[in-house]
Amino acid sequence: MLKRIDLRGGVSDPRRLLPRAQLDVSVAVERIRPLVEAVRDHGYPAIREASERFDGVCPPVLRVPAEAIAAAEGVLDPDVRAALLESIARARRVHDDQRRTDHTTQVVPGGTVTERWVPVDRVGLYVPGGLAMYPSTVVMNVVPAQAAGVRSLVVASPPQQDNGGLPDARVLAACALLGVDEVYAVGGAQAVAMLAYGSTVDAEGTRRCAPVDMITGPGNIWVTAAKRLLRGVVGIDAEAGPTEIAVLADDTADPTHVAADLISQAEHDPLAASVLVTPSVELADAVDRELARQVPATKHAERVGTALGGEQSGVVLVDDLADGLRVVDAYAAEHLEIQTRDARDWALRVRNAGAIFVGPWAPVSLGDYCAGSNHVLPTGGCARHSSGLSVQSFLRGVHLVEYTREALRDVAPHVVTLATVEDLPAHGQAVAVRFAGEAS
Numbered sequence: 001m002l003k004r005i006d007l008r009g010g011v012s013d014p015r016r017l018l019p020r021a022q023l024d025v026s027v028a029v030e031r032i033r034p035l036v037e038a039v040r041d042h043g044y045p046a047i048r049e050a051s052e053r054f055d056g057v058c059p060p061v062l063r064v065p066a067e068a069i070a071a072a073e074g075v076l077d078p079d080v081r082a083a084l085l086e087s088i089a090r091a092r093r094v095h096d097d098q099r100r101t102d103h104t105t106q107v108v109p110g111g112t113v114t115e116r117w118v119p120v121d122r123v124g125l126y127v128p129g130g131l132a133m134y135p136s137t138v139v140m141n142v143v144p145a146q147a148a149g150v151r152s153l154v155v156a157s158p159p160q161q162d163n164g165g166l167p168d169a170r171v172l173a174a175c176a177l178l179g180v181d182e183v184y185a186v187g188g189a190q191a192v193a194m195l196a197y198g199s200t201v202d203a204e205g206t207r208r209c210a211p212v213d214m215i216t217g218p219g220n221i222w223v224t225a226a227k228r229l230l231r232g233v234v235g236i237d238a239e240a241g242p243t244e245i246a247v248l249a250d251d252t253a254d255p256t257h258v259a260a261d262l263i264s265q266a267e268h269d270p271l272a273a274s275v276l277v278t279p280s281v282e283l284a285d286a287v288d289r290e291l292a293r294q295v296p297a298t299k300h301a302e303r304v305g306t307a308l309g310g311e312q313s314g315v316v317l318v319d320d321l322a323d324g325l326r327v328v329d330a331y332a333a334e335h336l337e338i339q340t341r342d343a344r345d346w347a348l349r350v351r352n353a354g355a356i357f358v359g360p361w362a363p364v365s366l367g368d369y370c371a372g373s374n375h376v377l378p379t380g381g382c383a384r385h386s387s388g389l390s391v392q393s394f395l396r397g398v399h400l401v402e403y404t405r406e407a408l409r410d411v412a413p414h415v416v417t418l419a420t421v422e423d424l425p426a427h428g429q430a431v432a433v434r435f436a437g438e439a440s
């Protein structure tokens with residue numbers, strides 16, 4: 001079922017041999033550019049047109065009424081409530097514990113630099129809602145933002161035909177459980193544009209969504225493209241597009257588990273990527289047999305089949321785990337599972353992955369919902385340079401520079417020298433003037 005890439009005999013440039021989906025983000029950027037510009041220039045009418053085209057519905061006012069959010073919580077299934085509360089509690093435990101504190105360095109006597117961590121003022125959190133509904137993503141966006149101390153939080157999520165044009169009721173209920181009251185029924189690239197530029201949110205133009213300073217959250221390729229296009233207009237977290245799982249496994253891995261994990265992430269999107277990297281042909285064969293057994297039995301078999309059959313998915317055969325490590329590092333998966341002997345040792349050697357799931361009892365699905373870790377993670381190779389969503393994503397480090405008169409006077413000649421060498425003498429003068437008349 002999974003195509004095979006045979007790298008036995010040597011891994012030269014594994015990045016070229018492991019393709020990602022053909023519809024890549026740069027192509028999608030050009031497709032959504034007119035829509036993003038229309039939302040910037042016209043606001044609600046452009047959003048309505050896009051929502052009707054892509055979601056089949058658009059409410060007359062995009063802001064979800066407070067009563068609808070409260071009502072969604074009121075009818076929330078008790079088991080779902082309990083699971084969401086557990087997910088929130090575990091995520092809070094981790095994220096609250098990981099907030100950095102301000103730190104002062106004494107550079108010289110009388111001269112200090114303090115790094116202050118200041119939360120972003122207003123953030124827009126995208127919660128997907130096309131092929132699947134994502135109340136868990138409300139948790140993963142909101143918890144770190146709240147832990148960072150963000151003052152103004154806005155959630156945007158696609159309008160649903162079966163919920164009268166409001167976002168999914170479980171998404172609204174999750175907002176209620178987390179105390180988020182500014183929620184908009186808008187999805188896709190149009191949501192990202194609305195958050196970035198600010199927009200009217202009704203036909204009369206009497207109500208507005210104020211622009212945000214930063215947008216976070218995952219989404220499909222169109223959402224990811226809009227985030228890439230608007231980076232700079234607003235702050236953007238890492239690109240968290242169609243889901244990816246890579247599994248580095250040896251002959252100790254259980255093929256039933258490996259196949260289930262590959263299917264679990266393929267279920268998100270026909271563009272999702274599921275990759276097994278192994279030196280064991282026996283394991284690869286057994287996983288194939290398991291896929292043939294499990295895929296037809298899974299609810300979203302068609303979507304899963306498309307994702308697993310796509311060029312972005314496959315089995316990579318390598319000579320040994322050291323080569324496997326080179327392959328997964330070059331690929332830089334959103335999620336990497338290590339199902340090998342001494343799994344933790346191998347995990348600690350990985351350089352590039354959004355999150356690493358170690359050993360047989362930490363499947364990606366645990367991290368999706370209830371590990372306490374964050375599930376908004378970099379895709380498309382962005383794990384080479386970016387992190388998943390965390391408290392840190394919502395904080396800016398601001399240096400506070402404090403020098404006494406004496407400390408400045410001591411270093412003044414060096415400042416003047418560097419200013420002179422850069423032919424910016426006024427810079428030097430701004431220091432020297434403070435000590436005019438004093439012997440240097």
Ligand SMILES: NC(=O)c1ccc[n+]([C@@H]2O[C@H](COP(=O)([O-])OP(=O)(O)OC[C@H]3O[C@@H](n4cnc5c(N)ncnc54)[C@H](O)[C@@H]3O)[C@@H](O)[C@H]2O)c1
Nearest residue numbers: 054128129130131187188218219220240242243268376377
């Ligand atoms: N990387 C992560 O951290 C992470 C986490 C969760 C989910 N995901 C990914 O998020 C995605 C969720 O996708 P989804 O579709 O369910 O929800 P979504 O909300 O991301 O996308 C739905 C929106 O896409 C827009 N759209 C649909 N077709 C379009 C087209 N042809 N042109 C322009 N816009 C179009 C619509 O406006 C719709 O509102 C999946 O790819 C999943 O793998 C990633």
Ligand SMILES: N[C@H](CO)Cc1c[nH]c[nH+]1
Nearest residue numbers: 134136137243244368375
């Ligand atoms: N696996 C997704 C991150 O790529 C997150 C998620 C949410 N719900 C289920 N899964």
Ligand SMILES: [Zn+2]
Nearest residue numbers: 264265268368
């Ligand atoms: Zn998932």
